[in-house]
Amino acid sequence: MSHAVEAARPAQTSAWHMYRAMVSVGVVCGLLIVGVFQATLPIIERNKAEALRSAIFHVLPDATTSTTFRFDESGGFSVVKGESAGMPQVYAGYDDDHQLVGLAVEAQGMGYQDVIRLIYGYSFVDETIIGIQVLDSKETPGLGDKIENDPEFLANFERLDVSLGEDPSALARAIVPVRHGNKTHPWEVDGITGATISSKAIASILDGSAQYWVPRIRRNLEALQGGE
């Protein structure tokens, strides 16, 4: 009986043939990916640097030049020359007269789908956030991605209050999200209907980052003045 069953079975391919096919296809595919990765890497890096530059000038509309500063908890701000990965950094914007007009700060946090990365402009004269731009997000197309281009939502960040309180190490009032149409104070973020989680995420990312950076920037304004 068992002989009959075995005889009916089609001939098995040897393991060697299977390994040969999978491994050789895998190796060729791997080489192809590495090749294209290496070839496109410089272009992608250049695109990203260009996008960051245009984002800095987008959130600091009065700036014409910018300098990157690195922050060290013990030594304060120092100018970055070349690449410095891993250190927290901010971008100081200067006008034509080399006067500091504001700072662009990168921040990130969890959105609805994945991490949202954004950059915002901080004006130390008005003590407000004067603009944001989302650099990286995978929010739902048509809903969550409104955080990037919904004019009503972006209007929140033309004058968002981030002034320091009595205690100069924290914001006077945290940035809080409110339901759409209920914004009454300059530190509130008017949400988007249909993108509640994404718009709340932006408010919390900004709050987290501003709570950290604004006190440190204000303490070290002089070091930032002479960047250019």
Place this chain on the structure above:
Amino acid sequence: MAASTKSSTDDFIKGLWKENPVFVQVLGMCPALAVSNSARNALAMGLATAFVLVMSNVVVSSLRHFIPKEVRIATYILVIATFVTLVDYVIQAISLDLYKALGAFISLIVVNCLILGRAEAFASKNTVARSTLDGLGMGIGFAFALFSIGAVREIFGAGSLFGTQLFHDRFQDWVVMILPSGGFFTLAAWLLLFNWVKQRRTKTQGDSTLALSEGAAR
């Protein structure tokens, strides 16, 4: 010779209309509904999928005698995933904005059943030339279908096509068309149109065959 030209034209043409991947086979619905909120996104997604489809068809068909049937699906997925990764890098190099707009859906081309379906059903059994034509036809058909959905949704939902405003300022955008439900509405409308045209054609053909046979009987 004539027969082979006809069959290769058939391989190409069938994907465009008669066996259109979206409107007839209803395959690859996830990207068709998710990234068709504007004509540009839809076309980019369609072309990216078409590229992966053609390349995977070419590779699968040229390796069809080399890949044992037990490991064929794993190998096909490996090939498809490689091309998707390449497309992912190339799109990032071409335009970061486009890459941002297409989001996670580029990586999801790997699991688009259209591509694995063509590899398994066609490329693994046919010559490289026929598989290339099949991939081209299906790919262009898919891109065309996505573009049709994307264009309609963008025209109604944002009053524009490829970002160019078409209507007067007073045009009220149908926001629902940009939202996911708009994708379903538009797809349903296209399917309705496709089936109506198909039914009419069968009916006319049926009528003419009937008339012919009646004529012959007389």
